[in-house]
Amino acid sequence: MRRLIAATPTLAALLAAAACSTGPMTPGPATTPGSEIPYTPPPGGVGPALPPTSSHAVSPAVLPGWNDEDHLAAFRAYVDGCGAARDATARTTCSRAKAMNAGTTVTPSDARAFFEANFSAVPAETADGRPGLLTSYFAPEYPARRWADAEFSAPLLPKPADPRAAGDRATIEANARPDQALAWMRAEDLFFLQIQGSGYLTFEDGRRARAAYAGDNGKTFVGIARPMAQRGLLPENGTSGDAIRGWLASHRGYEAQSVMALNPRYIFFRIDPDDNGHPPGAAGVPLTERRAIAVDPSQWRYGELVWLDADAGNLRGATASYRGLAMALDTGSAIRGPVRADLYMGRGDAAGAEAGTVRHPLRMWRLVPRG
Numbered sequence: 001m002r003r004l005i006a007a008t009p010t011l012a013a014l015l016a017a018a019a020c021s022t023g024p025m026t027p028g029p030a031t032t033p034g035s036e037i038p039y040t041p042p043p044g045g046v047g048p049a050l051p052p053t054s055s056h057a058v059s060p061a062v063l064p065g066w067n068d069e070d071h072l073a074a075f076r077a078y079v080d081g082c083g084a085a086r087d088a089t090a091r092t093t094c095s096r097a098k099a100m101n102a103g104t105t106v107t108p109s110d111a112r113a114f115f116e117a118n119f120s121a122v123p124a125e126t127a128d129g130r131p132g133l134l135t136s137y138f139a140p141e142y143p144a145r146r147w148a149d150a151e152f153s154a155p156l157l158p159k160p161a162d163p164r165a166a167g168d169r170a171t172i173e174a175n176a177r178p179d180q181a182l183a184w185m186r187a188e189d190l191f192f193l194q195i196q197g198s199g200y201l202t203f204e205d206g207r208r209a210r211a212a213y214a215g216d217n218g219k220t221f222v223g224i225a226r227p228m229a230q231r232g233l234l235p236e237n238g239t240s241g242d243a244i245r246g247w248l249a250s251h252r253g254y255e256a257q258s259v260m261a262l263n264p265r266y267i268f269f270r271i272d273p274d275d276n277g278h279p280p281g282a283a284g285v286p287l288t289e290r291r292a293i294a295v296d297p298s299q300w301r302y303g304e305l306v307w308l309d310a311d312a313g314n315l316r317g318a319t320a321s322y323r324g325l326a327m328a329l330d331t332g333s334a335i336r337g338p339v340r341a342d343l344y345m346g347r348g349d350a351a352g353a354e355a356g357t358v359r360h361p362l363r364m365w366r367l368v369p370r371g
Contacts, residue, residue: 057122059116060115060116060121064309069324071115071325072107074291075106075110075111077292078327079094079101080285082097082305086303090301093118096118117370119369121307121365121366121368123364124363124366125339126338131362131363132338133339133359134310134322134342134359134360134361135334135358136343136345136358137196137294137332137345137355138346138352139199139287139344140189140199140200140348141199141201141349142185142186142200143203143204145183146183146184147184148181148184152185152186154186155180156183156190156193157180157182159215159269164217164218169260169263182269183203183271186249187248187257187260188249188252188256188260192241197213201271209272210273211270212269212271212279213267214270216268222265224244225239225244226239237314239315240356241355241356242356248260281329281331282297282329282331283302283328283329288327289344289346289347290324290343291327291344292327292330293306293308294332294344296331297331299340306364306366307325307364307365307367308341308363309364310363312361313357313358313359314359315356316357318360319357319358321360326341330344338364339362339364340362345358
């Protein structure tokens with residue numbers, strides 16, 4: 001099964017072009033006496049070589065905001081996702097957590113003690129020392145129809161024999177055959193579904209299904225936020241996902257199609273049953289809302305535990321900060337660099353509304369198992 005955004009730009013990529021730049025953040029937290037711990041890289045394992053960015057690690061206890069973390073929720077997310085880890089030390093620590101979870105009632109204090117006893121925190125750094133970027137994505141839920149009508153006029157298409165020869169978005173849409181459609185959607189909903197890479201459909205009879213990624217036309221993704229702002233279609237600071245969707249819906253037809261055609265990339269789908277859970281990420285593990293991130297797999301291993309510290313979001317409606325533990329379980333073509341993360345926000349409209357406002361300067365720490 002193709003993962004949620006394994007080869008598809010995220011909602012963040014749609015927004016990135018129109019967001020304002022941010023200044024440098026303050027340095028990381030000062031360590032307390034005795035908090036520095038010699039760092040030993042984990043042995044072997046599958047994934048990229050991950051040299052530490054500092055010769056010393058620190059206790060998680062000194063991470064910014066650690067005292068305010070919901071350690072029990074983070075522990076549960078760790079137990080659910082740590083099986084994706086492949087190196088021996090990480091798997092041993094994962095097994096220890098699973099045994100602890102199965103053998104007793106874990107309290108918030110137990111969870112905190114587990115993290116502090118079993119992990120050291122190593123800062124990730126950009127080449128120039130500036131902060132990276134946190135964005136967010138979600139699993140959309142959209143209405144769909146079995147047959148086309150004036151509103152639901154965009155076909156959800158299966159992968160053709162040679163998707164790379166299908167042409168760009170405009171060509172594929174012009175040549176689409178109605179008898180090939182797996183379902184029919186509103187055009188703006190299909191566009192956003194393609195950005196996310198997969199999502200959930202509810203048909204007129206109440207039945208639900210998952211639209212899963214099946215392939216793409218190989219074209220480079222082009223965000224539409226910046227050109228929409230440049231053309232005066234939306235204000236510079238008003239290119240959230242909701243704003244873009246609203247404009248496309250209110251200009252449905254030729255105007256919206258011409259704007260969406262600026263992005264030549266096209267995603268093909270298949271229909272799977274809806275299991276009422278969350279979709280799997282690239283690591284093959286179902287994503288936990290607000291606790292799973294997409295990362296650059298050349299910089300991070302799947303199954304790694306990560307501390308996020310992001311604040312000062314500048315998009316309209318942005319939450320002030322995002323801080324906490326998350327699991328590296330996914331990737332995406334727009335997620336590149338050592339301090340870059342895309343936070344999975346969950347399923348549905350509320351998750352999507354928040355995801356569209358996330359564009360925050362980011363610091364990250366890799367939590368390395370001590371063995």
